[in-house]
Amino acid sequence: MDKTVSSADDAVADIPDGATLMAGGFGLCGIPENLIAALHRRGTRDLRIISNNCGIDGKGLGLLLENGQVRKITASYVGENKTFERLYLDGKLEVELCPQGSLAERIRAGGAGIPAFFTPAGFGTMVADGKESRTFDGKSYILETALHADFAFVKAWKGDRFGNLVYRKTARNFNPMMAAAARITVAEVEHLVEPGALDPDLVHTPGIYVKRIFEGLRYEKPIEQRTTRKRRGEAS
Numbered sequence: 001m002d003k004t005v006s007s008a009d010d011a012v013a014d015i016p017d018g019a020t021l022m023a024g025g026f027g028l029c030g031i032p033e034n035l036i037a038a039l040h041r042r043g044t045r046d047l048r049i050i051s052n053n054c055g056i057d058g059k060g061l062g063l064l065l066e067n068g069q070v071r072k073i074t075a076s077y078v079g080e081n082k083t084f085e086r087l088y089l090d091g092k093l094e095v096e097l098c099p100q101g102s103l104a105e106r107i108r109a110g111g112a113g114i115p116a117f118f119t120p121a122g123f124g125t126m127v128a129d130g131k132e133s134r135t136f137d138g139k140s141y142i143l144e145t146a147l148h149a150d151f152a153f154v155k156a157w158k159g160d161r162f163g164n165l166v167y168r169k170t171a172r173n174f175n176p177m178m179a180a181a182a183r184i185t186v187a188e189v190e191h192l193v194e195p196g197a198l199d200p201d202l203v204h205t206p207g208i209y210v211k212r213i214f215e216g217l218r219y220e221k222p223i224e225q226r227t228t229r230k231r232r233g234e235a236s
Helices: 033-042 062-066 082-089 100-112 175-180
Strands: 020-023 047-050 070-075 094-097 116-119 133-136 139-145 149-160 182-193 212-215
Touching: 020 033, 033 062, 033 149, 033 182, 062 082, 100 116, 100 139, 100 175, 149 175, 175 182
Parallel strands: 020 047, 020 149, 047 070, 070 094, 149 182, 182 212
Antiparallel strands: 116 139, 133 139
16 A cells, blocks of 8 residues: 655656656646656656646756657647747657647546547637537537546645645646546655545545655746736835
């Protein structure tokens, strides 16, 4: 039952070239910093990444992009990463763009065992090219398929040795649904506690979904776009 591993490097040691990887987080919020850094050190290549976005230059999944480790990414937003843009325009990166709500539901469906679903998002646009469409109650929908992964990297605030996870505030974004949609889910937590220390009513991801867990170190928690309010009396 004890699912702890000693470090992020141990947690990613068996991830092969060509693996499909889900990575939690929104922008740079709630991202598995230690796991991404460990995979960067390991140098695993030809990765197929499923994530809301691919970080920014030099941060988050942007580290893997800059190191040439990513072959394809399925994401909903890519506007903050110049490396991403360059690689795509140079034909060195495959990209599948997906509306954010559809991406979230495709991942959730993967974890729930639902193979596909109809959604109005993207109908009549390039997103719908090559996809089945149907009309329900006079409204048009397109068929989106579920997403699965070989591995999922998730970041939680607290977790116990059995793999039960609690996320904190906005870090509870794509992490819970990704934890359920991968064959092997690896969780890094800020606080690793003993079984029984977590209130069962507050557990967001049950341990049955988690295969490996460890306590992360030296979190940077970078801010993607820092916006501050002027102090009282300060010139605008």
